[in-house]
Amino acid sequence: MNARKRRVEILRDSSVALARWQQAIRLRAEWLSHGLSCEPAERDAAQAAITKLYALIDAKPPEFVWVDSPAKAYELLAGRADAPIDLTSPMWTQSDMQPVAIRLASLQGQLRHRLEQRTGSSLDPPWSATGSSALARDHPEEALRTGVRLPEVLDVGVLDALRLSLRDGLAVPLRAKLGRGSNLLGWRGQHDAPWVAHFDIRRRLGMALLGPEEAAQLEMWAQIVRSCGWWWPLADICVVAERTSAVSVETSAASRHGEVRLHNATGPAVRFADGWALHAWHGTVVPAWVIEDPAVERILAERNVEVRRCAIERIGWQAYLDRAGLDLIAAAPDPGNPGCDLRLYDLPPQLWGTPARLLLAVNGSVERDGHRRRYGLTVPADLDDPVAAAGWSYGLTAHQYRQLLRRT
Amino acid sequence: MTTITLAELTALSGRDVLDHLELEAAIPVVNGLQAQGDLIVIPHAMVEQTAVIGFRTWRKVPPSGVELLRSASGGNPHTLVADPYTCEWLPWPWDPTGLAIAALRNTSTVYLIHREHGATGIAPGTWVVRRQRERSTAGNSWSSSRRDVLVAD
Numbered sequence: 038m039n040a041r042k043r044r045v046e047i048l049r050d051s052s053v054a055l056a057r058w059q060q061a062i063r064l065r066a067e068w069l070s071h072g073l074s075c076e077p078a079e080r081d082a083a084q085a086a087i088t089k090l091y092a093l094i095d096a097k098p099p100e101f102v103w104v105d106s107p108a109k110a111y112e113l114l115a116g117r118a119d120a121p122i123d124l125t126s127p128m129w130t131q132s133d134m135q136p137v138a139i140r141l142a143s144l145q146g147q148l149r150h151r152l153e154q155r156t157g158s159s160l161d162p163p164w165s166a167t168g169s170s171a172l173a174r175d176h177p178e179e180a181l182r183t184g185v186r187l188p189e190v191l192d193v194g195v196l197d198a199l200r201l202s203l204r205d206g207l208a209v210p211l212r213a214k215l216g217r218g219s220n221l222l223g224w225r226g227q228h229d230a231p232w233v234a235h236f237d238i239r240r241r242l243g244m245a246l247l248g249p250e251e252a253a254q255l256e257m258w259a260q261i262v263r264s265c266g267w268w269w270p271l272a273d274i275c276v277v278a279e280r281t282s283a284v285s286v287e288t289s290a291a292s293r294h295g296e297v298r299l300h301n302a303t304g305p306a307v308r309f310a311d312g313w314a315l316h317a318w319h320g321t322v323v324p325a326w327v328i329e330d331p332a333v334e335r336i337l338a339e340r341n342v343e344v345r346r347c348a349i350e351r352i353g354w355q356a357y358l359d360r361a362g363l364d365l366i367a368a369a370p371d372p373g374n375p376g377c378d379l380r381l382y383d384l385p386p387q388l389w390g391t392p393a394r395l396l397l398a399v400n401g402s403v404e405r406d407g408h409r410r411r412y413g414l415t416v417p418a419d420l421d422d423p424v425a426a427a428g429w430s431y432g433l434t435a436h437q438y439r440q441l442l443r444r445t
Numbered sequence: 446m447t448t449i450t451l452a453e454l455t456a457l458s459g460r461d462v463l464d465h466l467e468l469e470a471a472i473p474v475v476n477g478l479q480a481q482g483d484l485i486v487i488p489h490a491m492v493e494q495t496a497v498i499g500f501r502t503w504r505k506v507p508p509s510g511v512e513l514l515r516s517a518s519g520g521n522p523h524t525l526v527a528d529p530y531t532c533e534w535l536p537w538p539w540d541p542t543g544l545a546i547a548a549l550r551n552t553s554t555v556y557l558i559h560r561e562h563g564a565t566g567i568a569p570g571t572w573v574v575r576r577q578r579e580r581s582t583a584g585n586s587w588s589s590s591r592r593d594v595l596v597a598d
Binding site for chain 2: 172373393400401402414415417418430431433434437438440441442443444445
């Protein structure tokens with residue numbers, strides 16, 4: 038084939054890929070909205086799908102017990118000896134003795150394995166820092182135009198993006214909040230959207246031909262994602278939680294593929310109907326007080342630096358310094374940042390654990406609202422000169438840092 | 446590259462910035478110490494103890510640029526962009542402070558772009574790029590958990 042012909046072929050392939058990518062973006066948004074849905078559960082649909090899955094492992098239809106939140110489900114399950122907790126327990130080596138949840142997990146595992154083979158894709162693609170995956174992440178269309186294959190763009194732009202929003206950003210912190218015993222084997226309903234979307238989108242784009250049984254079972258899992266919250270299957274009952282009743286998210290400036298992160302500056306970022314809730318500040322999960330009552334005393338007593346930073350940002354650095362009554366040690370013009378001062382404050386050592394001082398600096402670039410953001414940095418306590426403190430943060434002396442020409 | 450505006454640079458590099466930044470102003474080219482958020486670009490002569498010569502191979506900066514640093518939350522990268530054959534870079538040069546993430550040497554102006562901080566020009570020379578740190582306040586002063594932590598903006 039001559040070069041011209043080959044070029045024409047690449048162009049044609051990439052225009053097909055670009056059209057499919059546009060369709061994938063729409064489907065991704067659909068699955069994300071299921072993941073973030075706050076509608077009451079569609080109980081009939083959820084029960085029907087779960088009952089079908091029970092049938093596939095030859096288990097009798099369970100009695101369904103609906104609860105308002107995963108926390109409520111845990112209360113209910115805590116006292117039950119048959120709630121499977123430890124996957125390695127020897128009593129489950131005989132398959133007919135295996136609890137329903139273990140058998141469902143095997144069923145799901147087998148389905149996912151077969152779907153990976155059918156679609157030639159993997160739910161756990163090898164981590165790579167190749168140029169093409171960076172390009173696919175930042176500039177998917179350009180990647181497709183320059184010959185990066187659509188599956189690679191889908192891995193980054195659909196699977197990774199949905200996992201970031203729904204698994205890492207939502208299900209993982211909710212599970213952490215459940216605390217001890219949170220390894221009860223169960224499924225996440227609406228928050229299981231990422232893996233279902235991974236295969237469903239490939240199927241709908243005509244990139245995979247599934248066998249009738251595979252298609253039917255995938256649809257059962259998909260129906261659960263579309264209709265309810267977390268669920269825990271046992272032999273006689275199946276505990277199913279309602280969906281979230283309120284979720285507050287934002288897209289960060291870094292979002293390239295519609296990723297969202299939890300954020301609510303005035304209340305819980307996630308709430309269930311029974312009041313069980315999770316607070317978050319720009320994607321960082323924080324204790325409720327950080328949002329609801331960020332008192333200075335609490336900030337001073339908080340040992341987690343991330344939480345402390347969120348709480349201080351919540352009330353604002355300047356307000357924090359004013360209210361905390363920290364002593365100003367010295368102020369000096371910020372070299373390279375005309376009109377802005379570097380201010381060095383003493384920090385109460387008994388409350389911060391380590392002797393340290395606080396350097397308050399001003400960003401070199403303006404925010405969207407036209408203001409420049411102030412930010413605080415902790416520096417060694419033996420520094421008395423704000424310029425030396427700023428220099429230290431970059432491993433430079435005061436003399437060197439004074440030569441700063443520009444800050445952006 | 447000669448003097449260009451942020452709008453031109455983003456069009457050339459395909460790296461975008463937030464639209465409230467001054468897109469039509471010419472990007473200053475700085476021949477000396479300069480900072481962009483949590484990164485600082487230091488003339489190599491100022492920190493000669495940082496090794497930029499050795500057995501390591503310098504790499505060419507590709508047309509798509511090099512992401513020198515992407516913040517912890519997967520956030521905005523600081524991207525180095527250069528005309529072809531004008532800039533080489535070296536990841537993780539040896540540095541006594543442990544803060545250096547890259548060294549670069551360029552024969553014409555290169556640019557550092559960040560979505561929130563905009564862009565800045567770096568004059569020809571040899572440079573060391575360091576991250577910013579702060580003193581960890583977690584734990585007690587005598588415990589091993591006392592160490593410095595890197596700043597991510």
